[in-house]
Amino acid sequence: MTTPESDAAAGGAAEDGPDEGGRPGQGRWVDVVAVLSFVLLAFWITARVWLDPANGVRDNRTDQAQFEWMMAHGARVVTDFAYPFTSDRMNVPDGVNLMANTSVLSISLPMTPITVLFGPRWSFLLFLTLGMAATGAAWYFVLSRVLIGARGPAWLGAGICAFAPAMVSHANAHPNIVSQFVVPLIVWRTLRLTEPGRWLRNGLLLGLLIVWQAFLNLEILLMTAIGLGVVVLALALGRPELRAAARPFAAGLAVAAVLSGALLAYPLSVQFFGPGAYQGLSTLIRGYRTDLASYVAWSRESLAGDARGSVWLAKNATEENAFFGWPLAVLAVALVWWLRRNVVVLGLAGVGAIFVLFSLGREIRFDGRDTGIPGPWAALEHLPILHSVVPTRWSLALTPIVGILLALGAEHIRRLARRHPAARGQIRFATATVLTMALLPLLPTPLPSVRLDPTPTFVTSGAWRPYVAGGRSIVTLPLPDTTYAVPLRWSAETRLDMPLARGYFLYPDTRPGAGRVALFTAPPRPTSTFFTTIRQTDAVPPITPQDRVAAVDDLRYWRAGAVVLDPRLRQAGSLYRGMTELTGITPTFTGGVWLWDVRPLVD
Secondary structure: OOOHHHHHOOOHHHHHOOEOOOOOOHHHHHHHHHHHHHHHHHHHHOHHHHHOOOEEEHHHHHHHHHHHHHHHHHHHHHHHOOOOOEEOOOOOOOOEEHHHOOOOHHHHOOOHHHHHHHOHHHHHHHHHHHHHHHHHHHHHHHHHHHHOOEHHHHHHHHHHHHHOHHHHHHOOOOHHHHOOOHHHHHHHHHHHOOOOOOHHHHHHHHHHHHHHHHOOOHHHHHHHHHHHHHHHHHHHHHOHHHHHHHHHHHHHHHHHHHHHHHHHHHHHHHHHHOOOOOOOOOHHHHOOOOOHHHHHOOOOOEOOOOHHHHOOOOOOOOOOOOOOOHHHHHHHHHHHHHOOOOHHHHHHHHHHHHHHHHHOOOEEEEOOEEEEEEOHHHHOOOOOOHHHOOOOHHHHOHHHHHHHHHHHHHHHHHHHHHHOHHHHHHHHHHHHHHHHHHHHHHOEOOOOEEEOOOOOHHHHOOOOHHHHOOOOEEEEEOOOEOOEOHHHHHHHHOOOOOOEOOOOOOEEOOOOOOOOOEEOOOOOOHHHHHHHHHHHHOOOOOOOHHHHHHHHHHHHHOOEEEEEEOOOOOOHHHHHHHHHHHHOOOOEEEOOEEEEEOHHHHO
16 A cells, blocks of 8 residues: 555655665665764854853854753753743742743753753753754654655755754754754654554654654744645645545544643643743734745855845844755755656645745745735734744745755656666766755855853852842843843853843733733833843933832842842943942942842842
């Protein structure tokens, strides 16, 4: 009986036999070399951060600090049996809903030994680097063993899936997005649901993979589910003989749904209805869309690209979600046309078209300019769940589609060369030329790094401990948010023993009329707004008696034990004057920071 797996392979393995490399055991060496190539490429991309322990990711230091905090939280769950789904170690006293944020528990929990022994920075870096390598390896094995049946085309497709420009862009401190190694496993186990008589086993395995991915990144899980749904529908419509497998497929899918639903019911209830749950993203973030011109542009971290050539096509260096370059974009479209008799290719093309349309957001943008043409996302962005998706991320989901298309095309050419030995040389030369033109400009360059300021001795020595006794917190100047997340790194290095007021996280805007949409920190308070103004203007605004009263109220609300200021900040002088004039307390310089002991003020 034909299965979706054999159809996906387009008959290649069945006709010509799997590409085992000739001699017995040689295929295993090919596998080792393939996996090693992915590991080396991942380390090449992150090399500048590995080579100097004082370095961090230059273009997204705030998210690096946040993920280091998340790695420390995972370790705290294991070592201190902390509650995994929320935390009171940031945003004192309200805490943070970690299910509504990127808690990455499926990685931070098993990496606890690394975090405890070497620190959250190293566990973050391993997560980032090995996540990319594991994504390449997982796609390689699924493509070579399940979808294609040949190692060479599988290696080519897996390389795109793991190291395309969009993935390298997200390597700027988004380890949960570049770690897509569960996605090919979900694809594999979904196809396995057609096996007769094994619906229970296959359903259980798929359900566990869904849960694993849910605690890694729900956005990727949603895109995977939509993509698989379209491809499976295409198979059902295009291959009538597959309908005989509908019963075991439906039974296995039901088992997976019941198991994953049961295991995720409580965590998801915390995410959507627990303290700190929000109702969608802000209008600003929903406006993050993919510029149509970026599909044929070069990424700044590719061999052919630079920051000046792409700066107006993406919101920042971490959200270059398309950037396939025009040769690969043309090649992908040509492959769809060439392989149009393959129903899997048509399904992938359909998914790709949907994702492209979604990625354009509520209004189509081309080459940095709004066109005034509404996009289909405008009708969907307010729907539950979809209101929490960043539109431009839909173009990121095209990466594995292009990788699979490339693998299918390479396998088709491999079989074509076998059938026509007299033209084998010409076929291989033409293939090598086309692939070189399409892929050579996209080769990734190492991510830029920047030297991070050393953590102050006040933090590393534990001198902060007396100030947090009795459930108090440390208030940093400025208070941490999306533009200043360094205090999260400090807290992570204490294994979250040092609690922080406010922080960098998604939290509902509880102000009247705000609709509980997500902010990137807690709702503003008078004193947080006061110091935000100082940081933006490097000047102290006039201080009124009401400001002083509000400051005391806010410090009490935050349960502040001490306020600290890193003197290395550019606005340190203004922040120093502002805090001193606001509270009337003269600070002391200790452990590399200015410290205001506010316990007498708030008690």
